[in-house]
Amino acid sequence: MTALPAREPLTRSTEDYLKAIYRLSSGGAPVSTNDIAGLLGLAPASVSGMIKRLSEQGLLEHMPYRGVSLTPDGRRVALRMLRRHRLIEAYLVAFLGHTWDTVHDEAERLEHAVSDDLVERMAHALGNPRVDPHGDPIPAPDGTIAEFIHVPLAEIAAGESVTIGRVDARDDGRLRYLAQHGLVPGARIAVVDREPFGGPLTLDVAGQRKIVGPELAALILCERGGG
Amino acid sequence: MTALPAREPLTRSTEDYLKAIYRLSSGGAPVSTNDIAGLLGLAPASVSGMIKRLSEQGLLEHMPYRGVSLTPDGRRVALRMLRRHRLIEAYLVAFLGHTWDTVHDEAERLEHAVSDDLVERMAHALGNPRVDPHGDPIPAPDGTIAEFIHVPLAEIAAGESVTIGRVDARDDGRLRYLAQHGLVPGARIAVVDREPFGGPLTLDVAGQRKIVGPELAALILCERGGG
DNA sequence: CTAGAGATTTAGGATACACTAAATTTCAGA
DNA sequence: TCTGAAATTTAGTGTATCCTAAATCTCTAG
Ligand SMILES: [Mn+2]
Ligand SMILES: [Mn+2]
Ligand SMILES: [Mn+2]
Ligand SMILES: [Mn+2]
Numbered sequence: 423m424t425a426l427p428a429r430e431p432l433t434r435s436t437e438d439y440l441k442a443i444y445r446l447s448s449g450g451a452p453v454s455t456n457d458i459a460g461l462l463g464l465a466p467a468s469v470s471g472m473i474k475r476l477s478e479q480g481l482l483e484h485m486p487y488r489g490v491s492l493t494p495d496g497r498r499v500a501l502r503m504l505r506r507h508r509l510i511e512a513y514l515v516a517f518l519g520h521t522w523d524t525v526h527d528e529a530e531r532l533e534h535a536v537s538d539d540l541v542e543r544m545a546h547a548l549g550n551p552r553v554d555p556h557g558d559p560i561p562a563p564d565g566t567i568a569e570f571i572h573v574p575l576a577e578i579a580a581g582e583s584v585t586i587g588r589v590d591a592r593d594d595g596r597l598r599y600l601a602q603h604g605l606v607p608g609a610r611i612a613v614v615d616r617e618p619f620g621g622p623l624t625l626d627v628a629g630q631r632k633i634v635g636p637e638l639a640a641l642i643l644c645e646r647g648g649g
Numbered sequence: 650m651t652a653l654p655a656r657e658p659l660t661r662s663t664e665d666y667l668k669a670i671y672r673l674s675s676g677g678a679p680v681s682t683n684d685i686a687g688l689l690g691l692a693p694a695s696v697s698g699m700i701k702r703l704s705e706q707g708l709l710e711h712m713p714y715r716g717v718s719l720t721p722d723g724r725r726v727a728l729r730m731l732r733r734h735r736l737i738e739a740y741l742v743a744f745l746g747h748t749w750d751t752v753h754d755e756a757e758r759l760e761h762a763v764s765d766d767l768v769e770r771m772a773h774a775l776g777n778p779r780v781d782p783h784g785d786p787i788p789a790p791d792g793t794i795a796e797f798i799h800v801p802l803a804e805i806a807a808g809e810s811v812t813i814g815r816v817d818a819r820d821d822g823r824l825r826y827l828a829q830h831g832l833v834p835g836a837r838i839a840v841v842d843r844e845p846f847g848g849p850l851t852l853d854v855a856g857q858r859k860i861v862g863p864e865l866a867a868l869i870l871c872e873r874g875g876g
Numbered sequence: 877c878t879a880g881a882g883a884t885t886t887a888g889g890a891t892a893c894a895c896t897a898a899a900t901t902t903c904a905g906a
Numbered sequence: 907t908c909t910g911a912a913a914t915t916t917a918g919t920g921t922a923t924c925c926t927a928a929a930t931c932t933c934t935a936g
Contacts, residue, residue, distance in 0.1 A: 518767065531764075536759065540741070
């Protein structure tokens, strides 16, 4: 299997650092100390210290003053945490009445406490979903993760119809607003009209007219294709 | 309400200490450092150190060299953890296919990570149960806890019929064995015969004859009454 | 009434992880 | 090429929690 070599159990901090670094690695470039500190809400000096420890554990590659990247082991941990986080979110929404704007904080803590066994039981109860409530792909147990090709709603031309695939908002307020207006993953929407120069879009969402500004339109990621 | 005064969030260690001390307090007498160390698997010196900190936080009353007892605040924390622990056990058994011999470790970690909101959602999904899968009473949100009067099976006379109320086994092996033989909370059983001087008991469990030694018979706690 | 044995606390040390303040390095722009 | 702002690391602290070894206290058995 892809089992990690026997090592000390990772701490909550360690797991959150690796998850953050994974997220910041999307571009492929090394991740900066400052960006990690920003995402985790820590002082840059604290991040430098942790980077040293994680490198010694073989979870990160560190080029001093240049940035870090995940080793295969580090990446494995990050994807495992992502699987946990997203499955927990999906489970809480499906079975315990949470909504997509409230699940994140709960999952952020539970992801460190659940056993592999419990995660897989939740996955099974959910029917092994491929995405979480925000449309983010759920890594497979072996660390495989799907790459969806999404286009921001902001770039869709008037007249086009699309399906919402993912919503990139992080805060409760925006998430609640979007849900209220039916702008959730899976929704079919049509761009009826759009004003130029960053102006608002007029949408057809389930037969209703909705106006959406450019800020939100950048966060709503769509799948082209289908009519 | 019974809200605690605003204080730092408690750590996992703190919560586990208070829960352990609550359990050891059943007799009413002060709890010894050694007993706490034994239950938590720590060196007695470590417990002395933690006792000092918890006393300073107003969670324990410490009489040096004599033992500790919970303050009202400490007791409140302990009961809150017990509610969490037992509801989590009940939830995992009811909805995620766990069995009563596997839930303890999972609950021991999750109890520190769930929010009050999630705990109450689980309670609601379960129909606000009064006991956990082992028959242990679940404290109410306000800290009330039912006191059941149970008699060890070892003390039931031949010819009597009883209902199992609680099973005091802690280890997987015994729990699995008991479940296999139908000796779980709620089961109606009759003591058909018993050998003297700590000899085995012959039981009728759902029409089947079962022989149980004195060790297990001491752990099976029964409700008298009914016939 | 007193010597231990046993329980408990204290002393000293380690690890993990956070912080602030002070170096140090990088790199863009003059 | 040089310089200074920004980024990063290092130095020095502090808290929480654990450990082992050494004191200290308690209480029972003789
Ligand atoms: Mn987390
Ligand atoms: Mn999500
Ligand atoms: Mn616990
Ligand atoms: Mn239990």
